[in-house]
Amino acid sequence: MTITPEVAAAIQQFRLPDKLGFGAVNAPVMFSAEWQDGKWGPGQLLPYGPIPVLPGARALQYGELVFEGLKAYRVGQSRPNLFRADANCRRMQQSASRLSMAPVPDELFFGALEAVVRACETFIPSQSGQSLYLRPFVFGTESGYLLRNSTTFRFMVIANPVEAYASGTPSVAIERHDVRAAVGGVGAAKTAANYAASLRGSTAAVARGHAVALWLDAASHRYVQELSGMNFFAVIDGELHTPALDSAILPGVTRDSVITLARHLGYTVHERQMDIDELLTQIGSGRCSETFACGTAAIIMPISALADSDNLHKTRQINVVASRLREALLAIQERRAPDPFNWVRVIP
Numbered sequence: 001m002t003i004t005p006e007v008a009a010a011i012q013q014f015r016l017p018d019k020l021g022f023g024a025v026n027a028p029v030m031f032s033a034e035w036q037d038g039k040w041g042p043g044q045l046l047p048y049g050p051i052p053v054l055p056g057a058r059a060l061q062y063g064e065l066v067f068e069g070l071k072a073y074r075v076g077q078s079r080p081n082l083f084r085a086d087a088n089c090r091r092m093q094q095s096a097s098r099l100s101m102a103p104v105p106d107e108l109f110f111g112a113l114e115a116v117v118r119a120c121e122t123f124i125p126s127q128s129g130q131s132l133y134l135r136p137f138v139f140g141t142e143s144g145y146l147l148r149n150s151t152t153f154r155f156m157v158i159a160n161p162v163e164a165y166a167s168g169t170p171s172v173a174i175e176r177h178d179v180r181a182a183v184g185g186v187g188a189a190k191t192a193a194n195y196a197a198s199l200r201g202s203t204a205a206v207a208r209g210h211a212v213a214l215w216l217d218a219a220s221h222r223y224v225q226e227l228s229g230m231n232f233f234a235v236i237d238g239e240l241h242t243p244a245l246d247s248a249i250l251p252g253v254t255r256d257s258v259i260t261l262a263r264h265l266g267y268t269v270h271e272r273q274m275d276i277d278e279l280l281t282q283i284g285s286g287r288c289s290e291t292f293a294c295g296t297a298a299i300i301m302p303i304s305a306l307a308d309s310d311n312l313h314k315t316r317q318i319n320v321v322a323s324r325l326r327e328a329l330l331a332i333q334e335r336r337a338p339d340p341f342n343w344v345r346v347i348p
């Protein structure tokens, strides 16, 4: 893909700061392609910066937007690699399908990712746990209030050199009141509406000193769904349990990787309905020894306790199984270990 003088200048001027955080530092380039007259244009690399969007654009008025999150790694390697990008590509197509938006075909998705990663190659941070976070997204650009899909879309990829998302062993707050996603709704799609629905609960959880909210099903407020940006696991009697997917839970790529890897390491993994009160009882009795969350950003986040209002339910161990799985997964992602599942794709 052509590197224009403006893009080359933006790359040349960029300096990687010492402190990266997660999303605080923007890579100096971005990809943009447009859908018009029923087809995608070829797209181009641009310097990172503001974009023209009509105030009436359907993405702004009705949340007609789907996105993805994945990482490029370059730890101790000269060529960067992606991790299960095909799964993110498929999920963005499924998310677009749920909102009946124009899907981004595989070639355009991978072409855009590879163009951005190659342009950013020299400053992909290279310590273990660090990476270049990639955020592909598609949004409806047509202005108007009619409740139907936009006829024009924009597909973009922006990127951020990042540290691993969270550190420490935080508690999470069970959200008993608000609902994030209902069966039949858009919970399984990675779309803005789900995050909007979770903001009040998540903000309140953070204000009370917890990392994030843990969501329950919309119909009975009884069964665990997931966290605002991660899937949930519990270790019960030495076996792994995670909520079974339904149309209200995001099918996490990390969740699927953890299930596959855990089985490979000899763990029994159950995907089932998980009653929150039963889980709290099992934490109390010690049968549930540990809980953790997982997602691309944090990889695996050990959880120290589930907070139910002011009651803190602490597990008897923290980060034992979680750290074993995290290290096994990260070693594959960073190409420090063999990749028996063919998950890693080196960018040529």
Ligand SMILES: Cc1ncc(COP(=O)(O)O)c(C=O)c1O
Residues within 6 Å of the ligand: 069, 226, 227, 228, 229, 230, 231, 250, 251, 252, 253, 254, 255, 294, 295, 296, 297
């Ligand atoms: C709501 C939600 N659940 C789960 C996940 C984990 O998904 P993945 O492992 O694909 O990053 C994410 C992160 O993208 C998320 O936003």
